[in-house]
Amino acid sequence: MKRQTLIKAEEIFFRVIMFMSSMIIAATLFLIIFSIFYKGLPSLSWDMVSQTPKGGFYFGKEGGILNAIVGSIYLAGGSTLLALVIGLPLALFINIHLVSKKKLVNAIRFFLDLLWGIPSIVYGAFGFTLMIYLGLKTSLLAGIITVTLFILPIMVRAMDEVIKTIPIGLLEASYSLGSTKSETAYRIFFKQTIPGMVTAILLSFGRAIGDAASVLFTTGYTDHMPTSLTQPTATLPLAIFFQLSVPIKEVQNRAYASAAILVFIILIISILSRIFARKFQKNQIK
Numbered sequence: 001m002k003r004q005t006l007i008k009a010e011e012i013f014f015r016v017i018m019f020m021s022s023m024i025i026a027a028t029l030f031l032i033i034f035s036i037f038y039k040g041l042p043s044l045s046w047d048m049v050s051q052t053p054k055g056g057f058y059f060g061k062e063g064g065i066l067n068a069i070v071g072s073i074y075l076a077g078g079s080t081l082l083a084l085v086i087g088l089p090l091a092l093f094i095n096i097h098l099v100s101k102k103k104l105v106n107a108i109r110f111f112l113d114l115l116w117g118i119p120s121i122v123y124g125a126f127g128f129t130l131m132i133y134l135g136l137k138t139s140l141l142a143g144i145i146t147v148t149l150f151i152l153p154i155m156v157r158a159m160d161e162v163i164k165t166i167p168i169g170l171l172e173a174s175y176s177l178g179s180t181k182s183e184t185a186y187r188i189f190f191k192q193t194i195p196g197m198v199t200a201i202l203l204s205f206g207r208a209i210g211d212a213a214s215v216l217f218t219t220g221y222t223d224h225m226p227t228s229l230t231q232p233t234a235t236l237p238l239a240i241f242f243q244l245s246v247p248i249k250e251v252q253n254r255a256y257a258s259a260a261i262l263v264f265i266i267l268i269i270s271i272l273s274r275i276f277a278r279k280f281q282k283n284q285i286k
Helices: 001-044 046-050 066-096 104-116 120-134 140-163 166-175 182-194 193-210 236-244 249-279
Strands: none
Touching: 001 046, 001 120, 001 249, 046 066, 046 166, 046 249, 066 104, 066 193, 066 249, 104 140, 120 140, 120 193, 166 182, 166 236, 182 193, 236 249
16 A cells, blocks of 8 residues: 555646646746747848848848748758668668668767757858868858768668657568568558658758858858859848857847748648648558
8 A cells, every 4th residue: 555655646746747848848848938029020021031131131230031041941941851862761761771780770860869969159150261272252052061071970860760650570471471671661661651651751841941051151142032053042040140249239130030930831841741641641541
């Protein structure tokens, strides 16, 4: 009886701890979003999202951040697509072709976790060094390459964790029916994990569009719209940084408006990804 009471008290204690932790996280998220919208929405206008910066924009005059919005989408979309082309085959290769080599797989996962934990500014410095070696200038292409290196470990490990949830029996059943490893990977495992893959892509896209340190030295900044991969490109995180650095209240409020736009973009991508995931949910074996 006493033991049961202790177990029950322990369970209640940890439930309270988990509830308090969840409330703290939710309250922190609410405060961050509320402060961004409270300061940014009054400064948000159609001109701001439909125009590029004009003369005196950083002194509180007319203009907008369309260049940064388009540049961020180009940069995050390009790097996410490139990381997907490299990361998806790698994640499938780890879980199908190397499934019997546990030590090698664990070593690969360990190094991917190490790469995931490296600060983005280090990737920016590496990208800058790579630019010098290849003779590239600050450009959209240099930014895409750098951000791809930054989000690739994130995407691969996220996809890896999703693929790991598939029962090993499905792999054995596929082999018993005469399927090759490639057919098993792309026709069975990939279809089974599409909802999780979408989440991995979303996570990578969010990290790509919201990072400033990795593109600070590689992408550059410009008030013009990018028309080619070799031109410098503005991004929303750098636009927010530069606007907050200006000691003018109106320009600083525009920085919060830029942050609100960034939140809106991530929210739209999140909603679309959920719709896309549900559409392919029927492909999963229940």
